Amino acid sequence: MMDSQQFAFDHTVSRRGFLRTLGMAGGLMASWSAAAQPGPLGVSNSANSRLFTFIGGETGNWSITDTRRITGDPWTPARKLTVVNGPASDLAGAKWLLRGVTSNERYVTRADKDDLVNRQEGLGRPDALRAALIPIRKTAAWWALTQDERRAVFEEQSHHTTIGLKYLPAVARRLHHSRDLGTDEPFDFLTWFEFSKSNADAFDRLLADLRATKEWAYVERETEIRLVRD
Numbered sequence: 001m002m003d004s005q006q007f008a009f010d011h012t013v014s015r016r017g018f019l020r021t022l023g024m025a026g027g028l029m030a031s032w033s034a035a036a037q038p039g040p041l042g043v044s045n046s047a048n049s050r051l052f053t054f055i056g057g058e059t060g061n062w063s064i065t066d067t068r069r070i071t072g073d074p075w076t077p078a079r080k081l082t083v084v085n086g087p088a089s090d091l092a093g094a095k096w097l098l099r100g101v102t103s104n105e106r107y108v109t110r111a112d113k114d115d116l117v118n119r120q121e122g123l124g125r126p127d128a129l130r131a132a133l134i135p136i137r138k139t140a141a142w143w144a145l146t147q148d149e150r151r152a153v154f155e156e157q158s159h160h161t162t163i164g165l166k167y168l169p170a171v172a173r174r175l176h177h178s179r180d181l182g183t184d185e186p187f188d189f190l191t192w193f194e195f196s197k198s199n200a201d202a203f204d205r206l207l208a209d210l211r212a213t214k215e216w217a218y219v220e221r222e223t224e225i226r227l228v229r230d
């Protein structure tokens with residue numbers, strides 16, 4: 001009997017050539033295939049996985065309304081987006097996929113964390129019909145900093161958490177880390193936000209506030225993908 005992980009792996013291999021013909025980087029596919037392949041302890045395919053896969057293509061319950069290059073190389077536009085908690089098992093019509101894992105916080109203080117927990121609301125709210133997927137890659141200079149130097153830029157000089165807190169609970173968010181998945185990942189972070197139509201202007205102000213900070217001097221690639229839930 002084929003279990004679900006075996007199915008995911010076989011499916012990946014059979015789709016590999018298909019995705020190459022769509023112009024996907026071989027490295028990206030290779031790293032993705034490796035992640036989808038069950039290892040000695042198995043790759044979790046359950047709803048408890050910290051891995052999230054974003055698939056841009058012809059299917060999905062989010063319609064992509066805009067794919068805008070902010071900094072660096074542009075990203076391939078697609079019509080629809082599927083978000084999977086775990087590795088992808090169906091790549092029919094896929095143009096691209098991006099992967100990231102949720103993780104522990106690096107920079108927040110206890111006071112920040114308490115504020116965030118008290119003010120933030122979850123994803124999937126019925127009126128949150130707008131979303132943004134913003135993949136971001138930071139410069140080599142950022143990654144050459146030490147943890148305390150990064151924290152100084154992120155919070156003391158840029159006030160990222162303080163700025164963000166002003167937009168809670170209107171904007172719900174989830175941060176995914178891609179950098180530690182491998183050197184072929186096109187971005188370091190996949191940031192995901194959901195909000196109502198009436199808060200779309202506030203979200204634009206949030207973006208403008210953050211992009212004006214010192215932290216964004218360390219952003220070398222950023223794409224803004226805007227979506228509407230079907």
Ligand code: HEM
Nearest residue numbers: 104105106107108134136161164165167171173189191207
């Ligand atoms: C909704 C309001 C927002 C809040 C409350 C917020 C809060 C945070 C917090 C607390 C962290 C640090 C987590 C840690 O300690 O590791 C973080 C990281 C991050 N946020 Fe935001 N954020 C918001 C909006 C945004 C937006 C709109 C973007 C993108 C345009 C963004 C991009 C990022 C990135 C890339 C990181 C990772 C930074 C790094 O580790 O170098 N955030 N955010």
